[in-house]
Amino acid sequence: MIKSRSKKYIEYIATGSELLSPGFIETNSSYLAGKLEELGWKLNFKTIVSDRLEEIKLIFQTAQKRSWLIFISGGLGPTEDDRTRQAVAEILKRRLVFHKEILKNIRKRFESRGLTMTPSNRRQAYIIDGATILENPNGTAPGMWLEIRGQIIILLPGPPSELKPMVDNLVFPKLKPFQRRKFLQAVLRITGAGESWIEDRIKLIYSKLPKKMELTTLASPGDVQIRLSMPTGRDEEKDQRKLEEIKKEILNLLENKVYSTDGQLLEQVIGQKLTANKMALACAESCSGGLLANRITNVPGSSNYFLEGLVTYSNRAKVRELGVPEELIKAKGAVSEEVAAAMAKGVREKAGADIGLSTTGIAGPGGGTMEKPVGLVYIGLASSDGVKVERCLFKGQREQIKYQATQKALDMLRLKLMEIEKGR
Amino acid sequence: MIKSRSKKYIEYIATGSELLSPGFIETNSSYLAGKLEELGWKLNFKTIVSDRLEEIKLIFQTAQKRSWLIFISGGLGPTEDDRTRQAVAEILKRRLVFHKEILKNIRKRFESRGLTMTPSNRRQAYIIDGATILENPNGTAPGMWLEIRGQIIILLPGPPSELKPMVDNLVFPKLKPFQRRKFLQAVLRITGAGESWIEDRIKLIYSKLPKKMELTTLASPGDVQIRLSMPTGRDEEKDQRKLEEIKKEILNLLENKVYSTDGQLLEQVIGQKLTANKMALACAESCSGGLLANRITNVPGSSNYFLEGLVTYSNRAKVRELGVPEELIKAKGAVSEEVAAAMAKGVREKAGADIGLSTTGIAGPGGGTMEKPVGLVYIGLASSDGVKVERCLFKGQREQIKYQATQKALDMLRLKLMEIEKGR
Numbered sequence: 001m002i003k004s005r006s007k008k009y010i011e012y013i014a015t016g017s018e019l020l021s022p023g024f025i026e027t028n029s030s031y032l033a034g035k036l037e038e039l040g041w042k043l044n045f046k047t048i049v050s051d052r053l054e055e056i057k058l059i060f061q062t063a064q065k066r067s068w069l070i071f072i073s074g075g076l077g078p079t080e081d082d083r084t085r086q087a088v089a090e091i092l093k094r095r096l097v098f099h100k101e102i103l104k105n106i107r108k109r110f111e112s113r114g115l116t117m118t119p120s121n122r123r124q125a126y127i128i129d130g131a132t133i134l135e136n137p138n139g140t141a142p143g144m145w146l147e148i149r150g151q152i153i154i155l156l157p158g159p160p161s162e163l164k165p166m167v168d169n170l171v172f173p174k175l176k177p178f179q180r181r182k183f184l185q186a187v188l189r190i191t192g193a194g195e196s197w198i199e200d201r202i203k204l205i206y207s208k209l210p211k212k213m214e215l216t217t218l219a220s221p222g223d224v225q226i227r228l229s230m231p232t233g234r235d236e237e238k239d240q241r242k243l244e245e246i247k248k249e250i251l252n253l254l255e256n257k258v259y260s261t262d263g264q265l266l267e268q269v270i271g272q273k274l275t276a277n278k279m280a281l282a283c284a285e286s287c288s289g290g291l292l293a294n295r296i297t298n299v300p301g302s303s304n305y306f307l308e309g310l311v312t313y314s315n316r317a318k319v320r321e322l323g324v325p326e327e328l329i330k331a332k333g334a335v336s337e338e339v340a341a342a343m344a345k346g347v348r349e350k351a352g353a354d355i356g357l358s359t360t361g362i363a364g365p366g367g368g369t370m371e372k373p374v375g376l377v378y379i380g381l382a383s384s385d386g387v388k389v390e391r392c393l394f395k396g397q398r399e400q401i402k403y404q405a406t407q408k409a410l411d412m413l414r415l416k417l418m419e420i421e422k423g424r
Numbered sequence: 425m426i427k428s429r430s431k432k433y434i435e436y437i438a439t440g441s442e443l444l445s446p447g448f449i450e451t452n453s454s455y456l457a458g459k460l461e462e463l464g465w466k467l468n469f470k471t472i473v474s475d476r477l478e479e480i481k482l483i484f485q486t487a488q489k490r491s492w493l494i495f496i497s498g499g500l501g502p503t504e505d506d507r508t509r510q511a512v513a514e515i516l517k518r519r520l521v522f523h524k525e526i527l528k529n530i531r532k533r534f535e536s537r538g539l540t541m542t543p544s545n546r547r548q549a550y551i552i553d554g555a556t557i558l559e560n561p562n563g564t565a566p567g568m569w570l571e572i573r574g575q576i577i578i579l580l581p582g583p584p585s586e587l588k589p590m591v592d593n594l595v596f597p598k599l600k601p602f603q604r605r606k607f608l609q610a611v612l613r614i615t616g617a618g619e620s621w622i623e624d625r626i627k628l629i630y631s632k633l634p635k636k637m638e639l640t641t642l643a644s645p646g647d648v649q650i651r652l653s654m655p656t657g658r659d660e661e662k663d664q665r666k667l668e669e670i671k672k673e674i675l676n677l678l679e680n681k682v683y684s685t686d687g688q689l690l691e692q693v694i695g696q697k698l699t700a701n702k703m704a705l706a707c708a709e710s711c712s713g714g715l716l717a718n719r720i721t722n723v724p725g726s727s728n729y730f731l732e733g734l735v736t737y738s739n740r741a742k743v744r745e746l747g748v749p750e751e752l753i754k755a756k757g758a759v760s761e762e763v764a765a766a767m768a769k770g771v772r773e774k775a776g777a778d779i780g781l782s783t784t785g786i787a788g789p790g791g792g793t794m795e796k797p798v799g800l801v802y803i804g805l806a807s808s809d810g811v812k813v814e815r816c817l818f819k820g821q822r823e824q825i826k827y828q829a830t831q832k833a834l835d836m837l838r839l840k841l842m843e844i845e846k847g848r
Contacts, residue, residue, distance in 0.1 A: 018642040047470065
């Protein structure tokens with residue numbers, strides 16, 4: 001299907017000066033990478049470029065020389081800084097052709113909302129000669145599909161809310177016939193262990209990996225991922241067995257540190273375990289400030305097992321809401337093993353939950369002392385077996401410390417639920 | 425300083441197969457872009473490439489032809505899939521030279537933690553011939569700085585916790601002498617208005633923009649940013665005045681919808697206003713599930729004005745914690761104007777706060793009905809003036825609905841605090 005041997009790559013170009021600005025997080029590429037994996041393909045390159053015509057042309061020209069499948073998004077809007085149409089047309093040496101029907105649709109869209117179309121929207125009715133129009137029910141910019149001597153070029157709108165449905169409904173059905181072979185992969189998610197500990201444990205695996213299998217590890221504060229991936233050969237079942245075998249060996253080596261092998265997040269894992277065991281949860285947070293409850297409630301259906309969360313930031317709230325003795329706070333300090341225990345016990349009893357989780361610590365940047373430095377967090381878990389508290393010392397910025405505290409709390413809960421499951 | 429006219433760009437290459445995997449969010453580039461802006465430079469291109477040697481070589485070779493300043497990160501570790509050193513050396517046709525001292529430092533690092541260095545760490549002691557070594561106090565991989573005929577190539581470790589300090593402490597001090605001119609910019613952050621409303625209001629501005637000024641808008645659910653940027657010319661003060669003038673005109677056109685002009689987030693803005701007015705806040709969340717408290721407590725020092733947050737997910741908790749009458753929930757439903765009002769009032773009174781904020785709604789994906797669809801959220805604000813509730817209908821996924829609910833709650837608080845400030 002693909003005629004040119006020199007064009008062996010798949011790449012994505014995102015246009016838009018704002019994408020190169022500090023603070024911007026781009027999500028389309030992650031989405032496209034996931035869709036491509038469904039077809040057994042890997043995204044080879046992703047390039048972000050500004051709105052400037054010359055720069056878009058330069059990047060597109062480079063891509064056009066090396067890749068058989070090119071996605072380019074953004075710059076299809078009505079404004080002056082929307083120049084992708086023009087850049088691609090110039091490199092391909094094709095004209096832009098005016099399509100009356102497109103303008104009519106855009107006008108309709110405006111009128112249905114009681115608005116008047118602006119003259120600048122006329123720009124959006126120009127289509128690269130020879131392109132198939134990809135209709136955009138969620139915006140004014142239509143996409144385009146070009147097939148030129150085995151090379152496929154797809155122009156997409158930039159906003160995720162427009163790009164994603166277009167990719168799902170129009171682009172991938174058209175790409176499916178090009179699918180050649182499958183791609184197998186597995187993701188192991190780990191918490192409660194550092195990257196070097198993990199590397200040390202799994203280093204024996206490397207020599208056992210089939211040549212075409214890739215193993216990559218990815219560490220962030222509180223979380224490590226091991227990703228295995230492999231294109232299937234003639235015998236897909238055999239490849240699948242091999243992948244499972246390696247996965248099992250890693251699981252054995254890392255014991256109970258692996259919390260999911262199917263891409264699930266820790267909050268999803270504990271959600272399933274709580275549901276399966278018909279147990280209810282409540283939490284009392286100080287330093288994590290609501291992040292624990294937020295992560296738990298990000299899971300659809302969490303209202304079935306999550307009763308309530310108390311963010312007792314002030315000492316008064318700890319006393320009033322959770323029954324933590326005032327003298328205890330005075331004697332030991334709000335950041336202490338004893339207060340963490342009292343918080344977990346207090347919220348469990350108050351909410352009538354099976355498990356109570358608590359966090360108290362110093363998220364920083366201020367508030368640290370020699371004795372109790374920034375990053376010191378006590379995490380409590382109360383159950384019918386009593387209360388357990390762990391002392392942790394996390395590194396990083398305020399938000400990273402908050403995150404690691406919740407990761408540890410959820411992992412203590414996971415291990416407790418595993419213990420309960422075993423005991424049954 | 426820069427000798428080649430054809431090499432006029434600045435680009436960043438991030439290596440690592442995991443960066444092209446679904447679900448991964450890359451943050452180094454955003455950080456680098458911010459640092460570059462401090463020097464008045466713009467990042468022109470950012471490319472993400474896998475760990476494969478041939479692909480890194482291809483991408484680096486392309487960069488090397490067009491850019492005078494190249495950052496390349498990742499692939500400096502000890503493992504088999506760390507191939508950036510080799511790729512760059514091969515394209516530059518330079519040898520890799522073994523440095524005894526580096527190996528000694530790595531060994532020391534391991535020993536200080538009671539660990540033994542692995543033989544694979546030896547790889548990290550190889551440096552591209554002619555490169556200046558950038559020491560890495562936060563990891564084993566040293567960075568490298570190469571200056572070749574006016575072109576600067578900087579190799580950096582991939583993990584943000586190692587890259588950022590190296591960039592701050594070693595790379596930027598070395599880049600500063602290359603700074604030529606300044607870059608002015610302003611960011612206006614807006615909530616409570618859609619992109620089309622904003623476009624419509626500010627369209628008159630476009631014709632007034634100086635030719636070298638760029639205006640871009642960036643919309644996400646619940647938030648719109650307008651970014652103005654301009655390189656300074658001979659008269660920097662005049663440019664600064666022009667930027668301020670345009671900024672003021674936009675502010676006038678958008679009235680009180682602009683919540684910050686200095687890049688601050690809404691939670692930071694309300695934090696400052698609460699501090700200035702010596703007011704205390706408490707919140708009661710249902711559908712936002714802790715995200716509101718989490719955002720508020722992401723701000724350092726928030727313990728000075730944030731008393732507590734209650735995530736009353738169950739109806740029982742709403743009754744017990746907030747004193748919402750059980751009959752009211754039965755009669756109107758937990759998602760109702762009346763319950764939102766009772767929650768805001770309840771938490772304000774209980775916590776002894778000046779302001780109580782509440783959210784109750786249907787975050788989805790389940791739980792929606794014809795009458796009360798997914799995305800319906802009531803937001804309450806209680807103050808000494810009484811209670812105000814707004815009814816909102818948000819679009820998007822569960823987490824987007826949660827986010828928009830907190831954005832609206834924080835904005836209602838901002839407007840209330842502005843009203844209070846005016847009345848004084």
